[in-house]
Amino acid sequence: MSCLFYYILPIKMVKCSLNINRGDWMLNSSLKKDAIEKLKKEVANYEKAQKNIQQSALNLHNSRTSALGVVDNVEKYINSIANTPKEFAKEFETIRYNTASFKALSEITYDEKLMIKIAGGGTAAGVAAGVATAAFAPTAAIAIATTFGTASTGAAISGLSGVAATNAALAWLGGGALAAGGGGMAAGNALLALAGPIGWGIGAASLVAGGVFASKKNKDAAIKADKERLDILKERKKIDAVQYEIVELTSTTKKLTNGLFTAINEFIYSARGITTFSQYTPDQRHELIAIINNTSALSQLFMKEIGK
Numbered sequence: 001m002s003c004l005f006y007y008i009l010p011i012k013m014v015k016c017s018l019n020i021n022r023g024d025w026m027l028n029s030s031l032k033k034d035a036i037e038k039l040k041k042e043v044a045n046y047e048k049a050q051k052n053i054q055q056s057a058l059n060l061h062n063s064r065t066s067a068l069g070v071v072d073n074v075e076k077y078i079n080s081i082a083n084t085p086k087e088f089a090k091e092f093e094t095i096r097y098n099t100a101s102f103k104a105l106s107e108i109t110y111d112e113k114l115m116i117k118i119a120g121g122g123t124a125a126g127v128a129a130g131v132a133t134a135a136f137a138p139t140a141a142i143a144i145a146t147t148f149g150t151a152s153t154g155a156a157i158s159g160l161s162g163v164a165a166t167n168a169a170l171a172w173l174g175g176g177a178l179a180a181g182g183g184g185m186a187a188g189n190a191l192l193a194l195a196g197p198i199g200w201g202i203g204a205a206s207l208v209a210g211g212v213f214a215s216k217k218n219k220d221a222a223i224k225a226d227k228e229r230l231d232i233l234k235e236r237k238k239i240d241a242v243q244y245e246i247v248e249l250t251s252t253t254k255k256l257t258n259g260l261f262t263a264i265n266e267f268i269y270s271a272r273g274i275t276t277f278s279q280y281t282p283d284q285r286h287e288l289i290a291i292i293n294n295t296s297a298l299s300q301l302f303m304k305e306i307g308k
Contacts, residue, residue: 032218035225042229042236049239054140056246061143063250065106067257067298068099074264074295078288082276091292098299105146147246148306245306256298263291 075092078084267287274280280288 029218031222032225035222035229039225039229039232042232046232046236046239049236049243053239053243053246054144056243056250057147058140058143060246060250060253061106061146063253063257064102064146064302067253067301068102070257070261070264071095071099071295071299074260074291077264077268078292081274084277088292091296095296095299099302102146102302106142242306249301249304249306253298253301256294256301260291260294260298263287263294267291 075095078088078092267284271280271284274284277285
């Protein structure tokens with residue numbers, strides 16, 4: 001009996017030990033599965049946020065295009081009136097400066113191959129940005145560029161002309177080197193942030209594609225998946241905050257544009273037949289000054305930097 005007892009005891013101990021290890025494995029396997037599912041959901045949320053902000057950028061671009069048309073109409077009317085005060089000319093110099101970069105970026109000929117080639121002349125980030133930007137439709141790429149780049153480009157691009165202007169603008173779109181007229185890292189990162197997995201910079205794309213799934217260490221994989229999920233969540237929150245800014249700016253731009261459109265058309269109708277500034281009544285002069293002030297205020301919105 002004594003011998004049998006010592007023989008059975010170690011077998012029972014081994015069996016118990018195996019059960020514990022198997023339980024740990026199953027628990028860690030469940031942790032890995034849950035972590036991966038949460039990561040997938042956060043990736044989907046991030047992609048949705050990207051699409052939303054891309055559409056918001058396009059809406060802002062369209063509202064600015066409409067605003068630019070109204071600004072141009074105000075300037076054309078002022079130019080048609082003789083003997084206007086010199087202050088008017090100075091005001092419109094500033095207005096033209098405020099809208100110049102938007103015009104320059106909006107009017108370039110978008111060429112994906114050329115843009116990527118120019119971007120390749122800059123940094124590695126520039127090349128990545130060039131590839132990322134090529135994923136967008138031309139209108140969307142320009143919309144994103146004008147949303148994040150009108151102020152940062154300043155008059156550098158608008159002061160150029162012809163091929164030089166096109167090359168500089170395309171370099172900026174691709175995040176090319178500053179020396180080449182591009183936006184460098186700032187411009188490249190702005191585009192990368194909106195261009196899908198290539199812009200994450202945190203390895204989530206490879207994880208979802210198989211990096212986490214291939215790991216045999218369930219616990220390590222779960223920890224890594226959770227870390228990447230939190231990184232993506234943090235980036236998504238940034239995008240959501242930026243989108244809020246864009247939506248607010250779009251609303252303000254539309255409101256000012258609509259008010260200015262109504263004001264200038266009503267003024268032109270009431271002042272029909274007048275060809276020189278001296279013919280205006282005092283009230284009409286005050287109205288015209290108010291219109292120019294509102295035009296200036298609207299033009300300043302073109303210089304609003306998003307995400308700063």
